[in-house]
Amino acid sequence: MSGVHDMGGTPGHGPVVVEAAEPVYHARWEGRVHGMMRRLLMRRVFNLDQFRRAVELIPPARYLASTYYERWLSALETLVRAPGRSAIPRAEHSADAAFRVGDRVLTRASETVGHTRLPRYARGKRGVIESVHGPYRLPDTNAHLVSIDWEPVYTVAFEARELWGSQAAPRDSVRIDLWQSYLERSRR
Amino acid sequence: MSAGDTHHPEPPSEIEARALALESLLVERGLLTSEAVDEVIRAFEQDIGPMRGARAVARAWVDAAFKQRLLTDAKTAFGEIGITEHQAEELIVVENTPATHNVIVCTLCSCYPWMILGLPPTWYKSAPYRSRVVIEPRSVLLEMGLEVPREVEVRVWDSSAEIRYMVLPRRPAGTDGWSEERLASIVTRDCMVGVAVPVVPAVPVA
Numbered sequence: 001m002s003g004v005h006d007m008g009g010t011p012g013h014g015p016v017v018v019e020a021a022e023p024v025y026h027a028r029w030e031g032r033v034h035g036m037m038r039r040l041l042m043r044r045v046f047n048l049d050q051f052r053r054a055v056e057l058i059p060p061a062r063y064l065a066s067t068y069y070e071r072w073l074s075a076l077e078t079l080v081r082a083p084g085r086s087a088i089p090r091a092e093h094s095a096d097a098a099f100r101v102g103d104r105v106l107t108r109a110s111e112t113v114g115h116t117r118l119p120r121y122a123r124g125k126r127g128v129i130e131s132v133h134g135p136y137r138l139p140d141t142n143a144h145l146v147s148i149d150w151e152p153v154y155t156v157a158f159e160a161r162e163l164w165g166s167q168a169a170p171r172d173s174v175r176i177d178l179w180q181s182y183l184e185r186s187r188r
Numbered sequence: 189m190s191a192g193d194t195h196h197p198e199p200p201s202e203i204e205a206r207a208l209a210l211e212s213l214l215v216e217r218g219l220l221t222s223e224a225v226d227e228v229i230r231a232f233e234q235d236i237g238p239m240r241g242a243r244a245v246a247r248a249w250v251d252a253a254f255k256q257r258l259l260t261d262a263k264t265a266f267g268e269i270g271i272t273e274h275q276a277e278e279l280i281v282v283e284n285t286p287a288t289h290n291v292i293v294c295t296l297c298s299c300y301p302w303m304i305l306g307l308p309p310t311w312y313k314s315a316p317y318r319s320r321v322v323i324e325p326r327s328v329l330l331e332m333g334l335e336v337p338r339e340v341e342v343r344v345w346d347s348s349a350e351i352r353y354m355v356l357p358r359r360p361a362g363t364d365g366w367s368e369e370r371l372a373s374i375v376t377r378d379c380m381v382g383v384a385v386p387v388v389p390a391v392p393v394a
Contacts, residue, residue: 016320024233031233034307068313134277155351
């Protein structure tokens with residue numbers, strides 16, 4: 001889902017504002033929200049993909065107007081209200097590695113309805129497998145408690161010009177960690 | 189302290205009230221205790237912060253074998269300096285070289301190596317940084333005070349999965365013979381995110 005959270009490359013957000021001598025938490029409630037999230041995650045009341053999905057479901061205008069911990073609080077409220085399904089057993093699948101270091105790959109171009117960790121700016125782009133990791137649970141199904149799909153995750157190297165066109169500096173590059181089902185083999 | 193116990197002279201703001209209500213509900217349901225939440229806050233306010241990463245960088249600058257382990261098996265290397273608790277499955281340290289400058293971001297949320305750098309600063313979690321550093325890293329770095337020469341590759345790492353990244357900066361000139369402790373003092377959080385490089389203070393530190 002290309003929600004407002006999928007920010008890479010989107011224009012108009014202005015300069016990066018750095019706060020001098022920033023405290024760990026700006027208010028007491030921020031620490032409470034952070035602590036609650038950590039504890040609930042450790043207790044497996046929800047998984048991290050469910051939590052991220054809950055943040056992504058905040059309506060765009062409110063998402064942009066909210067601080068980080070306000071989003072976390074909204075997500076926690078959503079997850080606590082939702083009926084508990086995490087105890088229901090899920091089918092588990094495991095995919096063998098399809099790519100090796102040095103393989104050229106093309107990322108999936110199509111939009112998805114639900115949660116995904118393939119950023120919009122990296123869709124339909126060509127890159128090279130730089131390293132192989134995992135297997136990890138595929139967030140696209142894990143966030144929705146559909147099934148547990150173990151897949152290799154690849155660090156894929158993209159030239160900045162492949163992602164952004166000729167405005168990008170010729171030597172620059174972006175590395176993104178991508179699940180196997182986001183990728184297909186590229187012929188060039 | 190119980191979730192409902194506040195020391196504010198004024199009534200809590202709406203957001204504070206929501207946080208308190210949620211905590212009360214979770215305590216009531218037996219899903220957490222307020223003491224467990226206190227413990228997380230205490231850990232991040234007192235123990236967990238960028239000094240952890242800085243110690244590893246300083247060690248890597250004086251010990252080539254440690255540096256090799258830090259770059260190939262970061263969790264084991266951190267274990268050697270007493271840091272054994274990690275939030276993510278994998279931790280990868282990427283090295284700045286004369287040819288490559290690395291910078292870390294998470295465009296989709298705000299993934300960050302908490303257990304070795306502490307909680308991320310607000311700018312790291314902000315829309316300007318998340319949106320811009322992938323498309324115009326050199327402009328963002330320049331705004332933050334770092335000019336990367338044209339011949340150096342800027343390599344952006346978008347932490348989109350369960351792997352967390354930290355940058356190993358280059359040791360600056362003028363630090364020969366420095367102790368690890370003194371070296372660690374010039375390794376800031378920003379150096380390990382890749383938006384700054386270590387600088388030797390004009391007035392030598394005692």
